[in-house]
Amino acid sequence: MSDETSNGDDAAHPDTVIVPLEPAFKDERGEIQPLVDVAVKSCVLIKSAPGTVRANHYHKTDWHYCYVLDGRIEYYHRPHGSEAAPDKVVVEAGQLFFTPEMVDHVMVFPVETTFLAFGRNSRAQEVYEADVVRIPPLQPTSDA
Numbered sequence: 001m002s003d004e005t006s007n008g009d010d011a012a013h014p015d016t017v018i019v020p021l022e023p024a025f026k027d028e029r030g031e032i033q034p035l036v037d038v039a040v041k042s043c044v045l046i047k048s049a050p051g052t053v054r055a056n057h058y059h060k061t062d063w064h065y066c067y068v069l070d071g072r073i074e075y076y077h078r079p080h081g082s083e084a085a086p087d088k089v090v091v092e093a094g095q096l097f098f099t100p101e102m103v104d105h106v107m108v109f110p111v112e113t114t115f116l117a118f119g120r121n122s123r124a125q126e127v128y129e130a131d132v133v134r135i136p137p138l139q140p141t142s143d144a
Contacts, residue, residue, distance in 0.1 A: 017077065017089045019065065019096040035096060035118070036065045042123035045116055048109040055106045057134045059099075062121040067096045071113025076138050077105040086138050106138040 022034040048054060048071070058080045066073075070093045076086040080102045091097050099105050101120075121127055 013063065013100050014098045017075065017087075017097050017099075018091065019098050021096055035067050035116075040065075040118045041121055042119040043116060044119075044123055045114065048107075048113045048115075050109060050111050052109050053106060053137075054109070056136070056138055057132050058104045059101050059121075060131050060133065061101050062119055062128075062131050063098070063100045064117050064119040065096055065098050066091075066118075067116045068093050069114045069116065071109065071111050071115075073097075073113055073115065074108040074110060075105065076108070077103050078138075080104050104135055104138055 022037075024031040024033040046054070068091050072093070073091040075089045075091050075097060077089070077099065078084055078086040082104070086104065086106075089097065121131055
């Protein structure tokens, strides 16, 4: 399937939460950092205030890559349906991370944070709401 017609479904998901970045192309003009090289249907810029929480949900079919521009995200995740305590990954500015479909996840913002989210599905509200399933708060009350 060509890049123009692929919806990204045939691309393999990353094996880890933190996605290693390809080397940047650098010359006298500056640099270009590749982030996501799969077809996406949405890209949003999200700003989060210190002490806030986002997500506490899973997606039935959607997946997303997130690139932290500044700040930090405490990302908790586990397979949907699991009763295990979620794993915690701290994502710093300049890092890319991935959330596949059917993974319970929450993002906690200890500091003001700005990130880009690249998604498989459209971010139109009706499309987003049809795919997202909210869950009880996932992050532990103590630091994991």
